[in-house]
Amino acid sequence: MSENVVEVRGLSRQFGKTMALDEVSLDVRPGLVHGLVGANGAGKSTLMKHLLGLLKPKQGSVRVFGLDPVKHPVSVLERIGYLSEERDLPEWMRVDELMRYTRAYHSSWDQPYAEHLLDTFGLDIAKKVKQLSKGMRAQAGLIAAVAHRPELLLLDEPSTGLDAVVRRDILNAIIRTVAEDGRTAIFSSHLLDEVEQMSDHVFMIDQGKLVLQGSLDDIKEGHQLLSVRFFTERDELPSLEGMLSAQQCGNHWRIVCNGANGQVRESLRRLGGEVTHARNATLQEIFVARVGRNRLAVSEE
Amino acid sequence: MHIEISLQDGVPIYRQIVSQVKYLIASGQLEAGKELPPIRTLAEQLLITPNTVVKAYDELQAEGLVHKRRGAGTYVAESKSPLARREQRNILTRRADALLAEARQLNFTFDEVLDLLKKRQAALNKAISQERNHVGKCG
Numbered sequence A: 001m002s003e004n005v006v007e008v009r010g011l012s013r014q015f016g017k018t019m020a021l022d023e024v025s026l027d028v029r030p031g032l033v034h035g036l037v038g039a040n041g042a043g044k045s046t047l048m049k050h051l052l053g054l055l056k057p058k059q060g061s062v063r064v065f066g067l068d069p070v071k072h073p074v075s076v077l078e079r080i081g082y083l084s085e086e087r088d089l090p091e092w093m094r095v096d097e098l099m100r101y102t103r104a105y106h107s108s109w110d111q112p113y114a115e116h117l118l119d120t121f122g123l124d125i126a127k128k129v130k131q132l133s134k135g136m137r138a139q140a141g142l143i144a145a146v147a148h149r150p151e152l153l154l155l156d157e158p159s160t161g162l163d164a165v166v167r168r169d170i171l172n173a174i175i176r177t178v179a180e181d182g183r184t185a186i187f188s189s190h191l192l193d194e195v196e197q198m199s200d201h202v203f204m205i206d207q208g209k210l211v212l213q214g215s216l217d218d219i220k221e222g223h224q225l226l227s228v229r230f231f232t233e234r235d236e237l238p239s240l241e242g243m244l245s246a247q248q249c250g251n252h253w254r255i256v257c258n259g260a261n262g263q264v265r266e267s268l269r270r271l272g273g274e275v276t277h278a279r280n281a282t283l284q285e286i287f288v289a290r291v292g293r294n295r296l297a298v299s300e301e
Numbered sequence B: 001m002h003i004e005i006s007l008q009d010g011v012p013i014y015r016q017i018v019s020q021v022k023y024l025i026a027s028g029q030l031e032a033g034k035e036l037p038p039i040r041t042l043a044e045q046l047l048i049t050p051n052t053v054v055k056a057y058d059e060l061q062a063e064g065l066v067h068k069r070r071g072a073g074t075y076v077a078e079s080k081s082p083l084a085r086r087e088q089r090n091i092l093t094r095r096a097d098a099l100l101a102e103a104r105q106l107n108f109t110f111d112e113v114l115d116l117l118k119k120r121q122a123a124l125n126k127a128i129s130q131e132r133n134h135v136g137k138c139g
Helices: A044-051 A073-077 A095-105 A111-121 A134-146 A164-181 A192-198 A216-221 A261-270 A283-291 B013-026 B039-046 B050-062 B082-105 B110-138
Strands: A006-015 A018-028 A033-037 A059-064 A080-083 A152-156 A184-189 A201-206 A209-215 A224-230 A243-249 A252-257 A273-280 B066-068 B074-076
Touching (some): A044 A152, A080 A134, A111 A134, A164 A184, A216 A283, A224 A261, B013 B050, B013 B082, B050 B074
Parallel strands (some): A033 A201, A080 A152
Antiparallel strands (some): A224 A273, B066 B074
């Protein structure tokens, strides 16, 4: 019923000296869109590969539909739709061959749906994969990932390098998967605007660590951006309980703080500061405050 | 239904939908009995997770502004109720608060704001009566 679709406990993974995943524990709930955000190399793809059973946990455990994906690859993978970041499709196949090939692996393949999508995207089925443009590859990969109507859709950086039209196709596939009968999606992205629009639940990952997770609305309402003016100008601020970041712009300070902002306001008042404006912080501002600046591309629009 | 979402001010998207639908209803642009877009349609239009639309519609229903017909969508409630009037008042209150806050930032006194409002009211009345005359001539 409402059992978790994915359960990860204490998952760590090291590549050389790099901690790709560091004690990650998370639950993925059915019927929700989960956004996995982090800079490039933060550990998003490594986590996805563990969910697919492509990597075996060295430390910790992974359960998908209650099963170990390494031990039960067939039972797990037939219920998952996956679009990899590299869109690694067989180059020598024609689009129609790719569809037949993928269909053979999935008893639940929905041919009318696949044809509807081919038609909507205007893909030429006689073309070989290697002749497809970047956008068409993504569309072909997407059909292969969703036409068996998976219970869990996993998309790794699905809109990287795509134009607005193909991006919309991909995001609509997520919307449809979730809207139609409450299936579940996880997508990773470094585009925070996209994650903010598309996610019910957010996992924020940095250097292999899960630094923040929760419902997106709770996260946004639990963080505030304060604009503060000090009666006597100051060049630095002491660190304050609940204050995540402070940035000076002219005679103002922009301060991002977490839930305990009453306390931050009181501390600021004691320092001679007046809060001139306050609002919820955006995901972008929260990310920058928690993970540090210049680590992430801003929206590529 | 025209709705625009903004990611600039940190307001949860479902709240933006709720307040814009309320505005559309209070201003008469969404009439009683009219159907709101299906969940998937609005989600695809705004490129947002469908659960956000569900959350917004649930909240509107809880406040009595819309009602769901089983398996048949969401409709604007028939209400000439005080609720609609209250919502209209809420909209104006928010505008008034914003005006007062801005006036304070710009060092205007309350009396100056009041004076300005009276002048604008006079200008608005004049514009309306001119428009009526104009329409009269054409008719």
